[in-house]
Amino acid sequence: MDAELRSIINRANELFEDLVNEYNECLKNQTITERAKNLTHEILERLRNALDHTMCRLWEKNSLPNLSDIKKKKARVYFPIVNDLDSFRSTLGRAFMLDLETTNNNLYTILLNKQPFSSKENQWLSILANVTNEGKHVKLVPQKRIVTERIRVSRQNGSSVSWSKSNVKFGSGVKVLDAPIDPKTQRIIPTSGVTEQIEVWVSFILNGFGVNALTFCKDAVHKVNELVEELVNT
Numbered sequence: 001m002d003a004e005l006r007s008i009i010n011r012a013n014e015l016f017e018d019l020v021n022e023y024n025e026c027l028k029n030q031t032i033t034e035r036a037k038n039l040t041h042e043i044l045e046r047l048r049n050a051l052d053h054t055m056c057r058l059w060e061k062n063s064l065p066n067l068s069d070i071k072k073k074k075a076r077v078y079f080p081i082v083n084d085l086d087s088f089r090s091t092l093g094r095a096f097m098l099d100l101e102t103t104n105n106n107l108y109t110i111l112l113n114k115q116p117f118s119s120k121e122n123q124w125l126s127i128l129a130n131v132t133n134e135g136k137h138v139k140l141v142p143q144k145r146i147v148t149e150r151i152r153v154s155r156q157n158g159s160s161v162s163w164s165k166s167n168v169k170f171g172s173g174v175k176v177l178d179a180p181i182d183p184k185t186q187r188i189i190p191t192s193g194v195t196e197q198i199e200v201w202v203s204f205i206l207n208g209f210g211v212n213a214l215t216f217c218k219d220a221v222h223k224v225n226e227l228v229e230e231l232v233n234t
Contacts, residue, residue: 001232005053010219012046015039023204023214032140032204041131043217047224048132051079052230054093062104063097076112081129082131083117103200114227117221128220141208157177167212 020038026036052105059077067075082093088111092098100108112118116126161176170181179191204213 001228002057005050005057005228005232008050009221009225012050012224013083015043016044016217018161019043019214019217026204027098027202030142032142037138037140038206040140040213042218042219044128044131047080048079048128050224050228054231055079056181057143058107058231058234059095062100062107063095067096080085080115081125082112082115083126085117088112088115088117104234110234123150124216124220124223126210127206127216129208131206140204141207141211143203143205143212160172162172 019036022033022036022039024031056077059075063075064072075093075095077097078091080088082088082091089098092100092111101112112124114125116125172183174181174183180189182189197222203215205211206213206216209216
């Protein structure tokens, strides 16, 4: 693995560490910052760049020496991430690598087997390609766990009162079944017989793909590193 490629992957790892910290702050504050979106996109963009960079090195090794000057200038080299065999061959064709199946069948087979249409296990590459193709417009949405949606106050005799925190706002001096309410927090001051329910953000989802953004980025960093190592050693 050359120094430039290693630096791309190392940078993706560094950005992931930043992303973990940023996501934790976002979850704590129940907000999605632009920095969280940008870090998510930048990590995935770096990983896509690593794949394309690797493909360029393979092209230089396997195809470049046999191309005319005109074809060298016309060649468009990208790591193929496609949904069918025709598109796969088309991507290789734009790089003038259609003869790869005979000149380096091992490499051809690896590239083919890593395609989303070859195995469901490769669907992560489709997500990587789609997110990076969308530019910096990464959309994150919170995944919510409802711990409780209502506040219920009850007495030992069985009487109770409940209400939705989103629909009711109490002022100072209010008590519900002798349980005082803090007007600043709109929550019951700890009192025997009171239960509360609150909403907690537990993760962020890549909107449109239904995957946990942090987990996806972590897995993608690992998988790209493995894939690059496999390709450069072919």
